[in-house]
Amino acid sequence: MTVVMLVDSAAPISASPLEVESLAVEAEKLGYDGFGAAETRHNVFSSLALAARATSRIELKSSIAVAFARNPMTVAIDANDVQLISGGRFQLGLGSQVKPHIERRFSMPWGRPAARMEDFVGAVRAIWHAWATGERLVYRGEFYQHTLMNDFFNPGPNPHGNPPILLAAVGERMTAVAGRVADGLLVHPLTSTPYLRDKTIPGLTEARGGSLDGFTLGLSALVVLGADEESRRSADRAVRGQIAFYASTPSYRPVLEMHGWGDLADRLNTMSRRQAWDEMAAAIDDDVLDAFAVSGDAATVAARLTERFAGLIDRISFYLPYRADPAEVTALHAELRG
Template sequence: MLVDFTAPVAASPAEVEAAAVSAEQVGYDGFAAAETRHDVFTTLALVARATTHITLQSGIAVAFARNPMNVAVLANDLQLISEGRFRLGLGSQVKPHIERRFAMPWSRPAARMEEFVAALRAIWRTWATGERLAFRGEFYRHTLMTDFFSPGPNPFGNPPVELAAVGDLMVRAAGRVADGLLVHPLTSADYLGERILPALREARGGSLDGFSLAMSAMVVLGADEQQRARAEQAVRGQIAFYASTPAYRPVLETHGWGDLADRLNGMSRRQAWADMANEITDDVLDAFAIAGDPAAVAAGLHDRFGSAIDRISLYTPYEADRYQMAAVRTALRKD
């Protein structure tokens, strides 16, 4: 597996830039930035200028907050600035955020995402070949492109498109139109093997050749017992937060934990965030996170995901010890 570094979600653009420089210096293969408090494309433009060889990924950019033309331009520019090192990671977000935070339309997200990527590729094809832009879909129509607004063919080619997916419909959409899948941190080995991989293979005609799977995996690390205890509590809280979202209920159902999903969803509606971590039992924690010293964490990641995942990063919703993380990276590469 290639080992990537993911920037802290609350980091400023300047802090993300510094983290990327450090990640490249110590030998990570790739660097990902999320879109939470800042625009991921602006942040990665800084990163692209500050680094030379590490790959860069939007992990994720919110597709439905934009339209295919916006994203086509932004991704094309980042591919130019990074000289071919960019990987376009897209996600749908969930309905309340799209409708109430972004004031954008929401309907049939898997079908909309599949068409979004098809439109994106049609725009890139027009720029590369000069052919007339004539994309007409159910959700998007792009039928105008003049020379004045066309950047022309990208000398580094188009960036790979990777979709974040959890549910069956979105996984299948990724298999049909994307170059890779971004596996959600709330993914167990059972859910990956029983639900995601079969759906992908069916969507792709049986083969995953040329298709990339990347995952940010939750881990519990700490240099001493006190640090590990804080890390474990933070991970329990993050699992509870994700598991409270109805879109992730199928993951819990795979393990017979549908009632937990319902309970957590109810608690989230009551804003009982502080109590939700206590609902995450040791069995649930073990299904979605790997704990231990760096060697044990690396071995656990390799055992669970090594046969399917091409790229992996460590999801640490706490301030992780950088030496511990570096030791995991080193151990993963030895495996």
């Protein structure tokens, strides 16, 4: 099979910083192009700093760091440090998270997330510019203002340049922000090929003035992987549960609406308030599963991923919310690489 996308590895969402480090080393040995780490239970910058010290070639990505749990200065510093430690192999993936988490888990302000994110990225870039050029830091945005930077706190120019900024987006407004101010888009796993082709990519193209040249689209694809039906049974249940969890979030309703499943999104949201997780997974029928995930052995999954996303996605990784057979994952990687 001809390689049409870069293939990345990703740490499980529950991985500790030391586990992220060892998994990045293994991914580099296996020949993956990149390695991503999420931010759930641990600080993603700490984890990737360890991974950067332990590897030499593989690209490293935060997927994602929660922007609104921080401010632009702290993100600029953390990203600059990982870029230094990795020798220029870092990609800063940012996401907004959702209102309950920002307000109730992080106790940070929420409101107009797309506009806030555009301001946030502008501020980060202004800080990096001040460090690179020695010019005075004067950034006054709608949500963020940064007007103080003296030599004592200035790390100076990064010899490897600034890392690219990738934004996670689903809705039209945040997608347009990504097109205007970011270097790439982290496509949400709850994305169907029609939504990507007919909504996401046209929105990005319009925001970028008609061209996606130099812009990267990356996807963590939901996969039901196993050598036979028996080995895929538990994977199937786990992926249906993950789809149900994402689909219960009001922010992702437009994806389901496109397929005529708006009522399902409403039902899942109601069930999520009762924490009826098993009931939610059972509500994901085969049509919904097939829209958002690919199933089969390594060769079948590789063929289906290529059929769906070749020409649309630049980088792909595998979203496996279950204990997948490492040999099957390795085989899938080999199939995709040809």
